[in-house]
Amino acid sequence: MRCSGKKSGTGCRVRKICVKRQIKRSLPDEMFCYEPDEILEDAGINTIVELIDNADDAYFIVKKALQKGKNVVSANKKMLAENLTEMMTLAKENNVSLLYEASACGSIPVIRNLEEYYDNDLLLSVTGILNGSSNYILSKVFDNNESYADALKKAQELGFAESNPSFDVDGFDSLFKLIILTMHSFGVVVSPDEVLNYGISNISEFDINYAREKGYKIKLVGQVERLRDKKIALFVLPRFVTRDKYIYSVEDEFNGVVIKGVAYDKQFMFGKGAGGHPTGAAVLSDITALGHHYRYEYKKANYFGGFKYFKEGTIEVYLRYSNPDVLKNFEFKSVSEEYHGPKYHYKIGFMRLDKLIAIKDKLRSLDIFLAATGKA
Known part of the structure; x- marks a missing residue:
């Protein structure tokens, strides 16, 4: 996905969709790839939306995306909960945004x-x-x-x-x-x-x-x-x-x-x-937020810690x-x-x-x- 930071709409365009199985789908074949690195190594893609069910694979994809300086939207609660400190650190070190509203409570923006x-x-x-x-x-x-x-x-x-x-x-x-x-x-x-x-x-x-x-x-x-x-x-x-x-x-x-x-x-x-649909709504909200350069500030840890x-x-x-x-x-x-x-x-x-x-x-x-x- 390429996000431009426009002030209205998402400001993003889907460049490639990585999937496991090569089957006939409703979108053109050229929209799909089957290896994560094809997206992760593409300098023209600045945002990764990770929506897979395997926490180990999600860890590899999200970690590498952050290291490559790409924004990430994730819904993988297990991967995040087990690796939250590392992912927060990587996002900060690479000056990118990691958003994951869809990982907790679906459509509720908690x-x-x-x-x-x-x-x-x-x-x-x-x-x-x-x-x-x-x-x-x-x-x-x-x-x-x-x-x-x-x-x-x-x-x-x-x-x-x-x-x-x-x-x-x-x-x-x-x-x-x-x-x-x-x-x-x-x-x-x-x-x-x-x-x-x-x-x-x-x-x-x-x-x-x-x-x-x-x-x-x-x-x-x-x-x-x-x-x-x-x-x-x-x-x-x-x-x-x-x-x-x-x-x-x-x-x-x-x-x-x-x-x-x-x-x-x-x-x-x-x-x-x-x-x-509830999960998709939360993911879309995060993508839209990226268009406004939003990122978590982790205010409780930074200002009210201890x-x-x-x-x-x-x-x-x-x-x-x-x-x-x-x-x-x-x-x-x-x-x-x-x-x-x-x-x-x-x-x-x-x-x-x-x-x-x-x-x-x-x-x-x-x-x-x-x-x-x-x-x-």
């Missing part, structure tokens, strides 16, 4: 808003439903009384979930988005390996019925929160959500983000977080289990409620985040369901 509107030291937290696939599944469970298995199958048939849905339902997609939002919220880059992410794949009818009896819905929620002494905590967990919360009514493949601050309390952003990731805090959780032996994996600081039934049991109490992070890869293999109560 990154740009965190950069431009919430560009001060008043932010307290960013909380939201960041994955449309898992939210679609949970919506069908709680609104249509469908089983988790049936809702997942329907999501796969509609293209909201992959044949291997772990990336969405186990919280990885939300995790990578949260890493990106944390940078633009508090100026801190956190490794995804160091953050708790646990999803909804182990949810049972017992957990669903428990939530219904209490008047809750279960949502998969990502949150970064400011603590005392310039510390922040972040995690991705299923959460019991009450009717008075904004995200209670976020349904289907939609995302919803609640931004909380000292002066403005809570503000809510809502929109489609999945699908080609925040530290704090893993030693506690969180109140609901832990459902069948075999009491599983409790040896968990250390409750305190327990406020527990139940023992013929098949299922649960405990509600406080656990330390770092203890859960230490076993996060093991959690999905255990016969349990873990959820934040949303109370603390």
Whole structure:
């Protein structure tokens, strides 16, 4: 793509489209190429739009593009979350722009808003439903009384979930988005390996019925929160959500983000977080922004820095289990409620985040369901 920096429209013209497979397409054959270097080595191209699903290939393409002094628009949340510091440094060193609004929350312009509107030291937290696939599944469970298995199958048939849905339902997609939002919220880059992410794949009818009896819905929620002494905590967990919360009514493949601050309390952003058109709209917005020479200033890191990731805090959780032996994996600081039934049991109490992070890869293999109560 060649962008001229015109003051109206995108000011850009597509020069070449790099694809994997050589098949007949609606555009002329000369518009396509099949090796990334054909674009990366073309001095007449000053902007790369990277929209592939492979994070390793995306890393190679984006890194080389920045090194070659080309602007980049990317939607690859995994690649960005795992390499954000390096990519920010490369963009700065080569005096180019790296934009990635489409990497988090689809059509919701949350990154740009965190950069431009919430560009001060008043932010307290960013909380939201960041994955449309898992939210679609949970919506069908709680609104249509469908089983988790049936809702997942329907999501796969509609293209909201992959044949291997772990990336969405186990919280990885939300995790990578949260890493990106944390940078633009508090100026801190956190490794995804160091953050708790646990999803909804182990949810049972017992957990669903428990939530219904209490008047809750279960949502998969990502949150970064400011603590005392310039510390922040972040995690991705299923959460019991009450009717008075904004995200209670976020349904289907939609995302919803609640931004909380000292002066403005809570503000809510809502929109489609999945699908080609919402993602395409975010990509187009970034391309248009390049026409105005826009680039992220990373204001929180440069002007309000000094925040530290704090893993030693506690969180109140609901832990459902069948075999009491599983409790040896968990250390409750305190327990406020527990139940023992013929098949299922649960405990509600406080656990330390770092203890859960230490076993996060093991959690999905255990016969349990873990959820934040949303109370603390």
